[in-house]
Amino acid sequence: MKIILPFFTVVLIACLVYGGTRYLEGHILFGIIVPYICFALAIVGFVVKIVKWAVSPVPFNITTVCGQQKSLNFLRHSPIESPASRCGVFFRMLFEVLFFRSLLRNEKVELYGKERRLIYGSDRYLWIFAILFHWSMLIILLRHLKLFLEPIPYWIIMLQNLDGIFQSHIPPVYISNVLVSIGLVFLFLRRLKRRVMYISLPSDFFVLFLIGGVILSGMLLRYVYRADILLVKAFLFGLIYLNPVPYTGFGTMFYIHLCFISVLIAYLPYSKLMHMAGVFLSPTRNLRNDSRARRHINPWDYPVKEHTYEEWEEEFKDALKEADIPLDSENKG
Amino acid sequence: MEKPDEMKKAIDLTPKKGDWMTPEVELKKGTYCYGAPLKHQKYLELPNQREWQPHDVDWKLPENWKDIILDGMAKLLKKNRAFKLFMDICVRCGACADKCHFFIGSGDPKNMPVVRAELLRSVYRRYFTIHGRILGKLAGARDLTVDVLKEWFYYFYQCTECRRCSVFCPYGIDTCEITMMARELLNLVGCNIQWVVEPASNCFRTGNHLGVPPHAFKETLGFALDEIRDLTGINVEAPINKKGAEVLFIAPSADYFASPHWYTLLGYLMLFHEIGLDYTWSAYASEGGNFGLFHSAELAKRLNAKIYAEAKRLKVKWILGGECGHMWRVIHQYMDTFNGPADFLEVPVSPVTGTKFEHAKSTKMIHIAEFTADLIRHNKLNLDKSRNDNWKITFHDSCNPARSMGLLEEPRYIIKNTCNHFYEMPENTIREKTFCCGSGAGLGADENLEMRLKGGMPRAMAVKYVKEKYGVNMLACMCAIDKAALPPLLDYWVSGVDVCGVHELVGNALVMKGEKKRETNLRGEPIKGDSKDTK
Numbered sequence: 071m072k073i074i075l076p077f078f079t080v081v082l083i084a085c086l087v088y089g090g091t092r093y094l095e096g097h098i099l100f101g102i103i104v105p106y107i108c109f110a111l112a113i114v115g116f117v118v119k120i121v122k123w124a125v126s127p128v129p130f131n132i133t134t135v136c137g138q139q140k141s142l143n144f145l146r147h148s149p150i151e152s153p154a155s156r157c158g159v160f161f162r163m164l165f166e167v168l169f170f171r172s173l174l175r176n177e178k179v180e181l182y183g184k185e186r187r188l189i190y191g192s193d194r195y196l197w198i199f200a201i202l203f204h205w206s207m208l209i210i211l212l213r214h215l216k217l218f219l220e221p222i223p224y225w226i227i228m229l230q231n232l233d234g235i236f237q238s239h240i241p242p243v244y245i246s247n248v249l250v251s252i253g254l255v256f257l258f259l260r261r262l263k264r265r266v267m268y269i270s271l272p273s274d275f276f277v278l279f280l281i282g283g284v285i286l287s288g289m290l291l292r293y294v295y296r297a298d299i300l301l302v303k304a305f306l307f308g309l310i311y312l313n314p315v316p317y318t319g320f321g322t323m324f325y326i327h328l329c330f331i332s333v334l335i336a337y338l339p340y341s342k343l344m345h346m347a348g349v350f351l352s353p354t355r356n357l358r359n360d361s362r363a364r365r366h367i368n369p370w371d372y373p374v375k376e377h378t379y380e381e382w383e384e385e386f387k388d389a390l391k392e393a394d395i396p397l398d399s400e401n402k403g
Numbered sequence: 404m405e406k407p408d409e410m411k412k413a414i415d416l417t418p419k420k421g422d423w424m425t426p427e428v429e430l431k432k433g434t435y436c437y438g439a440p441l442k443h444q445k446y447l448e449l450p451n452q453r454e455w456q457p458h459d460v461d462w463k464l465p466e467n468w469k470d471i472i473l474d475g476m477a478k479l480l481k482k483n484r485a486f487k488l489f490m491d492i493c494v495r496c497g498a499c500a501d502k503c504h505f506f507i508g509s510g511d512p513k514n515m516p517v518v519r520a521e522l523l524r525s526v527y528r529r530y531f532t533i534h535g536r537i538l539g540k541l542a543g544a545r546d547l548t549v550d551v552l553k554e555w556f557y558y559f560y561q562c563t564e565c566r567r568c569s570v571f572c573p574y575g576i577d578t579c580e581i582t583m584m585a586r587e588l589l590n591l592v593g594c595n596i597q598w599v600v601e602p603a604s605n606c607f608r609t610g611n612h613l614g615v616p617p618h619a620f621k622e623t624l625g626f627a628l629d630e631i632r633d634l635t636g637i638n639v640e641a642p643i644n645k646k647g648a649e650v651l652f653i654a655p656s657a658d659y660f661a662s663p664h665w666y667t668l669l670g671y672l673m674l675f676h677e678i679g680l681d682y683t684w685s686a687y688a689s690e691g692g693n694f695g696l697f698h699s700a701e702l703a704k705r706l707n708a709k710i711y712a713e714a715k716r717l718k719v720k721w722i723l724g725g726e727c728g729h730m731w732r733v734i735h736q737y738m739d740t741f742n743g744p745a746d747f748l749e750v751p752v753s754p755v756t757g758t759k760f761e762h763a764k765s766t767k768m769i770h771i772a773e774f775t776a777d778l779i780r781h782n783k784l785n786l787d788k789s790r791n792d793n794w795k796i797t798f799h800d801s802c803n804p805a806r807s808m809g810l811l812e813e814p815r816y817i818i819k820n821t822c823n824h825f826y827e828m829p830e831n832t833i834r835e836k837t838f839c840c841g842s843g844a845g846l847g848a849d850e851n852l853e854m855r856l857k858g859g860m861p862r863a864m865a866v867k868y869v870k871e872k873y874g875v876n877m878l879a880c881m882c883a884i885d886k887a888a889l890p891p892l893l894d895y896w897v898s899g900v901d902v903c904g905v906h907e908l909v910g911n912a913l914v915m916k917g918e919k920k921r922e923t924n925l926r927g928e929p930i931k932g933d934s935k936d937t938k
Binding site: 151 | 408411412414416417418420421422423448480481482483484485487488491492493494495496497498500501502507512515517518521532533534541542543566569570571572573574575576577580607608609610616617618619620621622643644646686687700701704705708709712713716734735736737739740741743744758760761762763764765766768773776777780805806807808809810811812813816829831832834835836860861864
């Protein structure tokens with residue numbers, strides 16, 4: 071169920087687009103209306119979510135510290151794992167966002183052999199394939215900027231040439247396309263492992279299949295059912311400048327690709343994919359470990375009922391006298 | 404109770420087929436804590452006061468309990484970004500799964516941090532997200548039912564808030580934070596445990612967890628002074644509620660009523676005497692620990708308020724804190740926010756070395772390990788390491804000082820300067836990756852022993868490893884719960900390894916001016932090593 075249902079949902083999307091554009095003249099629906107609606111949903115959802123996160127306060131400094139604090143000057147402080155300065159936090163976040171620092175720590179635990187010894191092994195597969203997947207995805211996204219920018223910036227062309235440096239085929243196979251596929255397949259296979267399967271929800275598979283659909287349709291569009299880049303660009307410019315021109319000349323694969331992307335971005339703000347934005351706001355990572363040097367303010371702090379010294383002294387007066395501990399009330403009077 | 408081998412054999416880290424969506428809890432004896440007694444619920448004025456036990460079929464919840472919880476959840480989501488974020492961004496990658504000591508020790512898949520959080524997240528999705536409302540179970544959403552509530556109770560009192568999983572999470576999702584929120588919610592309908600509420604109530608009334616009244620407190624310190632006199636021939640003082648002292652000293656109350664904490668207490672007292680520290684204990688704020696933290700932010704603040712209030716009343720300059728775990732979570736990350744600003748105090752300066760502790764310039768409270776390490780660095784202590792030669796020592800980083808504070812090198816520096824034989828446990832189990840004792844966050848109850856032994860298994864195995872490899876026979880640590888929980892844990896899994904505090908080692912090694920020849924260590928055991936410096 072967890073796998074089949076999301077799989078067929080994605081297949082269904084493809085079928086709808088295929089049927090719609092092939093037989094029902096749905097070019098306007100799938101080329102213009104669906105992308106617009108999805109884009110609007112994405113923007114609204116994204117902004118709402120970010121605003122909701124941003125306006126909710128961080129009442130306490132709850133940094134998760136992963137290294138030596140800054141305390142005595144003869145002890146080596148760990149400025150990134152236990153950042154005491156803004157600069158330290160910057161680098162901590164940088165390593166986290168760009169290089170998945172925490173995931174790199176990953177290790178696996180096993181009860182080994184007859185004696186069932188508890189052993190730890192490094193387990194960096196998830197890190198490696200996550201890096202492959204995310205970085206390839208980023209490069210692919212950047213490459214796609216050429217469809218939205220005129221003139222095409224030089225660095226994008228550079229990136230594209232670098233990405234296609236292995237010119238074994240024509241058109242050249244992009245390294246990023248290969249790597250992103252490998253990454254995605256790994257992430258999928260990993261979910262099938264019993265323990266990860268146990269924690270997986272249908273939505274976890276849905277996202278994988280949807281991204282898989284985007285990648286597959288994109289690659290087919292490039293290597294098999296080629297679309298005219300210039301026409302695509304003209305079409306997209308029409309969409310961007312709110313002057314959409316329906317064009318029937320693209321193959322079905324183009325619409326499938328476009329719709330997959332539309333659904334993906336529309337789904338994004340309502341899904342776990344928001345981790346891409348959330349990681350920046352995570353209070354265990356983006357705060358300094360300086361809570362004894364700088365007071366952290368809780369905006370909704372309120373007075374609470376305390377047991378004051380005076381009340382306490384009154385209650386334990388006799389005991390205090392017996393123990394010869396001086397009383398405030400008597401010293402005053 | 405099963406034998407250790409059997410307990411280990413029964414662990415299966417691969418879950419059975421299926422998922423966690425159906426709420427089911429078997430409250431097996433030995434794996435949960437008893438409910439809070441009515442008397443203490445009343446004293447703290449907690450909601451839904453009644454006598455109850457988790458194994459009762461009817462939990463006597465208020466009629467509108469569901470609304471109370473959902474309303475509470477809505478409020479917490481608005482009040483705490485971490486909570487909202489952690490409900491939204493988990494990708495269920497499972498990197499946290501085998502990082503939890505309760506999962507490793509029990510194999511119960513709902514003890515994977517990700518699933519523990521999903522227990523709460525599923526209700527969040529059902530009532531606070533669009534897709535959860537529409538798609539229900541398909542979106543991983545669940546209705547809030549009594550069974551779900553019971554499941555929350557079982558699993559959120561099976562998390563010691565140790566934060567180990569949050570070290571490994573790529574988004575820093577902190578199960579401790581989620582557990583805290585879940586406990587806040589459970590408290591709203593009066594579901595809390597004796598081992599949290601009773602010490603909190605005692606602490607609120609008398610000033611410490613056991614409810615020791617002032618005269619008994621003074622008497623106990625008196626016993627410690629007698630012991631020191633017998634041991635060293637020196638008359639040491641322990642001032643209480645002394646106005647105008649330079650330093651207020653606050654330690655977990657276990658230090659003066661439990662063993663092996665007791666020897667750490669002797670260590671403090673000897674150290675303060677030796678350096679001539681002008682300090683005072685407080686009978687009003689006679690507790691460093693704060694079980695309010697395991698209940699709610701509000702209760703934590705109520706208990707914590709005593710420390711600054713007392714510092715102000717006694718007109719001290721700054722505060723020094725003893726060896727404790729969660730106490731330091733509160734002091735390092737919460738106290739200034741709760742009850743600051745401490746503008747009536749001064750930035751702590753060591754009267755012996757002149758070191759200004761700038762890193763505590765706002766809170767004005769430093770950890771005794773920071774204080775002592777600085778003394779040693781400046782050669783202010785005459786230490787005879789060989790007096791600790793009875794022991795081959797390893798060090799257990801306590802969760803809170805390690806992962807919420809970064810107090811990693813200070814205790815090691817002290818140990819290396821007070822002992823000749825120090826061996827680290829495997830690196831996967833120390834410093835920021837340290838394993839919990841299995842009894843933190845209020846779960847140290849006797850009735851919960853089986854679960855505690857399971858949860859402490861990874862820690863115990865690491866001790867066993869250094870015992871077999873180096874002959875380690877002493878585990879040093881800096882947390883009162885550790886000192887109480889580790890001895891039975893090690894008895895069960897390892898045997899032959901004792902537990903001590905770091906300042907016990909200091910007390911042993913400290914050569915005091917005018918002391919008589921020490922025949923025994925603080926525990927009364929004959930000293931084995933060739934003491935170079937005994938008179």
